[in-house]
Amino acid sequence: MSTTRTAPLLTVGYMPKIRLAVSLLFLMNGFIMGSWVPKIPEFKDRLGVSEGVLGLLVLAFGIGSLILMPVAGALSARLGSRQVSLVSGVFLTPMLLVMTFVPNLWTGFVGMLALGAFLGAMDVAMNANAIEVEKSMRRAIMSSCHAFWSLGGVLGAGVGGITMGTLGITAHAVIVTIVSALMLAVAWPITLRDAPHPEAKKEKLSLPRTLLPWLVGIMALFSMIPEGAVLDWSALYLRSELGASVTFSGFAFAAFSATMCIMRFAGDLVRDRLGAVRTLRVSAGFALVGMLVAGLAGDAWLAILGFAFAGIGIANMVPIAFSAAGNMPGLQPGIGLSVVTFMGYSGILVAPSVIGFLAEYIGFGVIYASLPALFIVVLLLSHHAVHADQKH
CATH class of the missing domain: 1.20.1250.20 (MFS general substrate transporter like domains)
Incomplete structure (x- = not known):
């Protein structure tokens, strides 16, 4: 039996608030990811690295994501997906601004690890929250949540190049940070408050043994x-x-x-x-x-x-x-x-x-x-x- 504590299905127009909130989390995550893509050439030139070294930095991004994903999943079970989604979103919000000012290869490597880690952690937690919203609403919403992520990516990548070309690299990073913070702020009070799973607190953090x-x-x-x-x-x-x-x-x-x-x-x-x-x-x-x-x-x-x-x-x-x-x-x-x-x-x-x-x-x-x-x-x-x- 589920121990999930569901929030009332308050609505904004035709969309329940809890669905709007998780959609905003997906939109924000995709927007930051999409906004990072047009920054990559500038990032490469600023650090003065070759394509091969850039490939290693991109690999660091992937490693960061894969390291924190299982941790985020375990914490979502113990603390609730809402808390992990929002906290990881707070850490993710300023990351493009941070990446704009990293001065050398080693700080760039750490920055890529952190960017990938926070994107990955938020990804797992917001998907867990979407599942809880599906249970609360008793209907599928996961595909549309991923559509909002895709939409955020398209907006971030499409507007990013224009913004950097007209306003500059720093202004672009500041705008992305402000827009992301606003999306997180709107989602914060209406995100589904799923209860931690009591049995998860008794279990050790380990990989599942079932197939x-x-x-x-x-x-x-x-x-x-x-x-x-x-x-x-x-x-x-x-x-x-x-x-x-x-x-x-x-x-x-x-x-x-x-x-x-x-x-x-x-x-x-x-x-x-x-x-x-x-x-x-x-x-x-x-x-x-x-x-x-x-x-x-x-x-x-x-x-x-x-x-x-x-x-x-x-x-x-x-x-x-x-x-x-x-x-x-x-x-x-x-x-x-x-x-x-x-x-x-x-x-x-x-x-x-x-x-x-x-x-x-x-x-x-x-x-x-x-x-x-x-x-x-x-x-x-x-x-x-x-x-x-x-x-x-």
Whole structure:
């Protein structure tokens, strides 16, 4: 039996306040992540490092995320996801300002560790809070929460370059900090106050010994490896293997992101109607076909169409896995979620470097045409998504 203490479903317009709050947390997290992307070239030039050293700094970002994710999950079980979400948000808010003033390689390394750590910790905790809101509202909201994260990323990346070009690097960091602080301030009093799980206080911090969270983690991992492959390598694939121009090559990720964002906003309605298992299977089918078309495409237009199709499918696969992770029988939501997020985000943070290495020998087309094999594994494990539909 759940021990969650739910807040009243106060509303703002048609959206309950607790749903608005967790949506703002996702929007803020995505906004800071997206705002960091256009700062990377300036960060590289300021520190005077090569592409190889920058790659190591980016790896430090991933290491920071993966270190703090399990900790955030355990703390969410012991203290409640609200407290961990908001506190990690407080630490995250000034990080872009901090990164604007790091003077050398070593402080840059520490800064990247901290940025990744706070982004990752908040990610786990806000997903745990979204699961508690789902239980309170007795309906799916996870896909739309991830849509708000995607929207924040698009806004941060899209506005960031313009702001830095017109107002300067420091002004951009100050604006991002103020906007992020305002979003956190609005969310603070209305974020769902989920109670700590009493049994979690008696348990030692350890990895789950049951197989289920690891199987759901594989589903998340195999859903996010293709996402990372499109994020990091689709533009280069179009340019180097399909002869696209520099400008046109960016349309691959743009099409993928656009269809993903649209389908995430629609995903909760689809999942409520079809159920998590059927939605996951249909999504995996779309993703499989889309990635296969992209990998076998003979021209850039067909590849872009394939990536757009893949975005339709991949959009709701990870949110369903996260909801299933938070509703596993006999396991605290924060613990299950920390395992699944850790494994899933490894697909975005680690796998693309392996893909880049392999592409030197076999080409990106072969890799993209091979990635559908991962979706077949997701289909085989899809019956475990039934836990995402559990009502508490």
